[in-house]
Amino acid sequence: MWLDLRKIIETPGASLGFAVTLDPEHLRIGAITGFKRPPEARGEVVNTAGLLNLRGELTAGMTCVCDRCGTVFDREKVLPLDVPLAADVSDEASPDVFPIEGDGVDVSEIAETCFILDAETKVLCREDCKGLCPTCGKNRNDGPCACTKPGDPRLAVLSRLLETPEKPTE
Numbered sequence: 001m002w003l004d005l006r007k008i009i010e011t012p013g014a015s016l017g018f019a020v021t022l023d024p025e026h027l028r029i030g031a032i033t034g035f036k037r038p039p040e041a042r043g044e045v046v047n048t049a050g051l052l053n054l055r056g057e058l059t060a061g062m063t064c065v066c067d068r069c070g071t072v073f074d075r076e077k078v079l080p081l082d083v084p085l086a087a088d089v090s091d092e093a094s095p096d097v098f099p100i101e102g103d104g105v106d107v108s109e110i111a112e113t114c115f116i117l118d119a120e121t122k123v124l125c126r127e128d129c130k131g132l133c134p135t136c137g138k139n140r141n142d143g144p145c146a147c148t149k150p151g152d153p154r155l156a157v158l159s160r161l162l163e164t165p166e167k168p169t170e
């Protein structure tokens, strides 16, 4: 989506809203297997004392595959956007600034770039994912597998703790 900035580029205090649906095919990277809802970016470009800033939010309902156990799960993403825009950008000096090309910017391209820069390389279905048993391949999140040695004293302690009945609260 091309956003023409001519109306606000010379007017401090002026702003211009945008709302765009992004192409999911561009954003299916890393652990992301698909999108339940297409990613959307909405917000505004604001002229603050002559400097342009793109502000807003990118939201997406994704399906991801866990890096540890391989389970496919849903994840909601909300990424705040706060991107300075400038007509003169020398890449090395300010890598975070997006260039204004001619009289405007491609909002979709900016949002997609922010999404890709923010994407995690490793995604877990939950923080404490136990992963798969290296011996039998069973998902350890579903419980212990047959490979678990019954004689392991640490596990004996654990199972005793688990078996302790909870005291009824009064």
Ligand SMILES: [Zn+2]
Residues within 6 Å of the ligand: 066, 067, 068, 069, 070, 071, 124, 125, 126, 129, 130, 131
């Ligand atoms: Zn997992």
Ligand SMILES: [Zn+2]
Residues within 6 Å of the ligand: 133, 134, 135, 136, 137, 138, 145, 146, 147, 148
């Ligand atoms: Zn096992």
